Amino acid sequence: MTGRPLEGCRVLDLGILTAGAATSALLADLGADVIKVESKVYRDPFRQWPSGAAKEEAEKSDLPPFYRATNRNKRSLGLNLKHPEGRAVFMKLAARSDIVVENFRRGVMASLGLDFPALQRVNPAIILASLSSQGESGPDADRVSFGSTLEASGGLAWLTGYAGGDPTMSGIALNYADQVVAIFAAGMVVSTLLDRRKHGAGCHLEISQRELISFLCGESFVAPGAESRHGNAEAPWPIQDCFRTADGCWIAITVSAERRTALESLVGCIHGGITGNDATTAALRGWIGARNADAALAALDAAGIICAPVLDGAGALAQGEALQRDAVVRVPDGKLLKGFPFTLEAMAMRVDADARALGADSARIMSELGGYPADEIARLVKEGIVEFPG
Amino acid sequence: MSLPLAGVKLLEATSLDCPLALRLAVAFAGRVAAALGAQVVRFEQVSGDPIQGCEPKVGGQSTLSVFLNAGKRVIPWGGPSERDGTLQVELGSAEILLLDQGAAAMAERSDAKVKALVSFFGDRPGAPRDASAFTVLALSGVLDTVGDPQREPLRLGGHQLAYAAGLSLYTGIAAAYFGVTGADAPPAARETVRVSLFDVAMWLNWKNLAAAAASGASPTRAGRSHQWQILRCRDGWVALVFMEKDWGPLQSLVDDDRLRDPRFATEALRNRNARALGDIVEEHFLKLTRREIEAEARTRRLPIGAVWSPVDLANDAHYLARDFLRAARTAEGATCLQPALPVRWHRTEAAAPAAAGRR
Numbered sequence: 001m002t003g004r005p006l007e008g009c010r011v012l013d014l015g016i017l018t019a020g021a022a023t024s025a026l027l028a029d030l031g032a033d034v035i036k037v038e039s040k041v042y043r044d045p046f047r048q049w050p051s052g053a054a055k056e057e058a059e060k061s062d063l064p065p066f067y068r069a070t071n072r073n074k075r076s077l078g079l080n081l082k083h084p085e086g087r088a089v090f091m092k093l094a095a096r097s098d099i100v101v102e103n104f105r106r107g108v109m110a111s112l113g114l115d116f117p118a119l120q121r122v123n124p125a126i127i128l129a130s131l132s133s134q135g136e137s138g139p140d141a142d143r144v145s146f147g148s149t150l151e152a153s154g155g156l157a158w159l160t161g162y163a164g165g166d167p168t169m170s171g172i173a174l175n176y177a178d179q180v181v182a183i184f185a186a187g188m189v190v191s192t193l194l195d196r197r198k199h200g201a202g203c204h205l206e207i208s209q210r211e212l213i214s215f216l217c218g219e220s221f222v223a224p225g226a227e228s229r230h231g232n233a234e235a236p237w238p239i240q241d242c243f244r245t246a247d248g249c250w251i252a253i254t255v256s257a258e259r260r261t262a263l264e265s266l267v268g269c270i271h272g273g274i275t276g277n278d279a280t281t282a283a284l285r286g287w288i289g290a291r292n293a294d295a296a297l298a299a300l301d302a303a304g305i306i307c308a309p310v311l312d313g314a315g316a317l318a319q320g321e322a323l324q325r326d327a328v329v330r331v332p333d334g335k336l337l338k339g340f341p342f343t344l345e346a347m348a349m350r351v352d353a354d355a356r357a358l359g360a361d362s363a364r365i366m367s368e369l370g371g372y373p374a375d376e377i378a379r380l381v382k383e384g385i386v387e388f389p390g
Numbered sequence: 391m392s393l394p395l396a397g398v399k400l401l402e403a404t405s406l407d408c409p410l411a412l413r414l415a416v417a418f419a420g421r422v423a424a425a426l427g428a429q430v431v432r433f434e435q436v437s438g439d440p441i442q443g444c445e446p447k448v449g450g451q452s453t454l455s456v457f458l459n460a461g462k463r464v465i466p467w468g469g470p471s472e473r474d475g476t477l478q479v480e481l482g483s484a485e486i487l488l489l490d491q492g493a494a495a496m497a498e499r500s501d502a503k504v505k506a507l508v509s510f511f512g513d514r515p516g517a518p519r520d521a522s523a524f525t526v527l528a529l530s531g532v533l534d535t536v537g538d539p540q541r542e543p544l545r546l547g548g549h550q551l552a553y554a555a556g557l558s559l560y561t562g563i564a565a566a567y568f569g570v571t572g573a574d575a576p577p578a579a580r581e582t583v584r585v586s587l588f589d590v591a592m593w594l595n596w597k598n599l600a601a602a603a604a605s606g607a608s609p610t611r612a613g614r615s616h617q618w619q620i621l622r623c624r625d626g627w628v629a630l631v632f633m634e635k636d637w638g639p640l641q642s643l644v645d646d647d648r649l650r651d652p653r654f655a656t657e658a659l660r661n662r663n664a665r666a667l668g669d670i671v672e673e674h675f676l677k678l679t680r681r682e683i684e685a686e687a688r689t690r691r692l693p694i695g696a697v698w699s700p701v702d703l704a705n706d707a708h709y710l711a712r713d714f715l716r717a718a719r720t721a722e723g724a725t726c727l728q729p730a731l732p733v734r735w736h737r738t739e740a741a742a743p744a745a746a747g748r749r
Contacts, residue, residue, distance in 0.1 A: 146633075194394045198392070215732050252543075324589075339593060347581060
């Protein structure tokens with residue numbers, strides 16, 4: 001079996017930035033034909049989101065690194081949904097598609113006339129996947145937020161932080177909430193396809209990112225009351241933290257109850273017992289602080305202590321391509337694209353195509369999928385409803 | 391509509407010496423499947439199961455176990471054995487297996503349509519011989535991104551990497567099951583899903599890695615030296631999050647002439663002077679409650695959000711209106727809350743599996 005699970009499925013992708021675009025990217029990795037719909041008046045901000053020294057490159061192209069990383073394997077259609085004829089084209093394509101993915105602000109799909117009832121009129125089997133901050137209902141449904149906001153409002157920031165310190169959220173470099181929702185939403189879309197196979201009907205799938213963040217802290221809600229911040233400590237480990245070496249590196253260490261005696265022997269600490277974590281930790285801190293990272297890691301590893309250097313992004317990438325075989329993908333020009341969070345053995349996911357310039361596939365999609373004749377496509381282009389590159 | 395996995399039988403089990411993070415990933419994936427209607431059978435160690443052993447507890451059961459095992463049929467178990475008839479029967483009838491890599495031999499005794507295996511690094515050459523979720527976060531660059539630049543890197547609260555791996559396991563098995571049960575798939579079609587916590591962590595960290603690959607420089611943890619920061623207010627904390635277009639509305643909310651100072655004139659300058667900016671905003675926030683700040687932010691369409699605790703959220707009007715946290719009972723009959731799976735179809739939610747009634 002060489003086909004991928006979603007081959008034969010078509011997705012109209014209105015998702016932008018991370019949450020929406022990465023959901024569709026996973027569906028594309030699984031074999032779906034994903035058509036990303038943008039226009040000059042509604043462009044994925046990642047097309048103009050340079051990162052670091054790539055700024056100059058980004059200014060010359062609408063394919064900067066962040067955009068390429070998460071929009072590979074998709075085709076690009078330039079279509080102005082603010083124009084009635086643009087919306088008519090979208091509906092024609094929706095009639096021949098399986099899934100629409102969107103992460104607009106709530107109310108935008110309805111104001112465009114593209115909400116679920118409208119989509120269902122042209123395609124009763126359509127699945128609309130809506131990713132939003134707060135969900136479609138409830139008093140806060142119209143609140144705006146970014147992923148980091150939702151770490152605060154969903155309970156994760158309350159549980160994250162140094163012992164006795166303030167709550168903490170992940171920064172813009174990680175933006176955790178936007179990453180996990182893509183994995184979850186792709187899973188829910190596939191689950192809905194399973195259901196549609198049984199019943200034939202489409203449905204509106206609604207995902208609240210804030211609720212997902214809370215669900216990812218689910219045990220904290222079982223009997224809420226005593227939750228607080230513990231730094232890097234984590235049950236059931238007697239000791240877990242980062243320790244600074246003499247040469248200024250950080251080492252992450254997890255000590256199990258079974259290896260505690262070995263650690264205490266290594267760092268010259270008299271056995272502290274269950275209540276002696278502080279003394280052992282202090283001895284460990286002193287021992288590591290007197291050694292360079294390489295020496296400390298080698299000795300800890302030899303003593304059977306779970307340890308690793310804390311690497312930054314460049315360090316993580318430098319570990320060798322064998323170790324990161326599926327997590328990141330390099331394309332022929334050496335650029336790095338997002339890989340896969342899971343792998344399938346028989347129906348293997350793969351990156352077939354780089355991200356496309358805005359409208360690069362407009363002609364073919366309008367002709368083959370929309371059934372528009374060449375002169376009609378030319379008129380729509382002339383009137384700015386359909387867009388080609390440039 | 392019926393639940394998508396109604397009628398699908400899934401078995402989850404882990405090796406006796408399976409590390410905690412891998413157990414959590416397997417259990418989380420099973421929890422999602424159970425909420426979507428799958429019949430989930432969990433083989434659980436008779437004694438010494440770390441998920442059961444973790445504090446805190448409610449009614450004698452760990453909160454981790456109450457959350458992760460909701461909706462599952464739990465079978466006490468002494469470990470894999472050729473002579474274990476119960477295991478063999480369940481292995482024979484399950485369509486999907488969720489296992490850790492250490493229990494891979496169990497997969498060979500089954501003809502399940504989909505077999506999923508979770509590990510720290512897969513079979514990668516050069517991988518460390520031992521790991522925890524914490525050390526995997528360190529190697530992937532994720533740990534480096536959270537916390538104060540002057541202090542040690544910080545893990546996110548709870549069990550985020552294990553649960554993100556659980557999400558990946560679930561999405562992997564759903565896709566594989568969809569593929570092998572399609573009309574065009576041969577009856578003998580089978581699929582193996584593999585998830586490594588390292589790959590998941592690297593995947594989560596893609597922005598940082600893409601920036602490092604493009605520029606050679608890695609963004610690191612910024613703490614309060616980035617314009618997005620958590621600030622104190624009268625009754626707690628608020629996350630100050632905003633984009634370029636939000637600067638005007640934020641100035642209007644805070645209404646302090648010092649924010650018109652040239653050192654805050656551009657996004658780059660605001661980041662360079664983030665702590666001073668945060669101090670001015672915090673001075674204003676300290677006069678207001680979280681609710682008042684959220685109301686002001688809402689009026690101006692600012693993406694600012696209060697920091698809420700689990701206790702706060704159990705009484706949150708939005709969560710109550712959406713019936714997100716539901717009253718339930720533990721296996722021993724103690725009252726508890728269970729979050730619903732955060733997905734709705736046609737505004738009809740997947741059932742919270744252990745819900746004994748709604749508040």
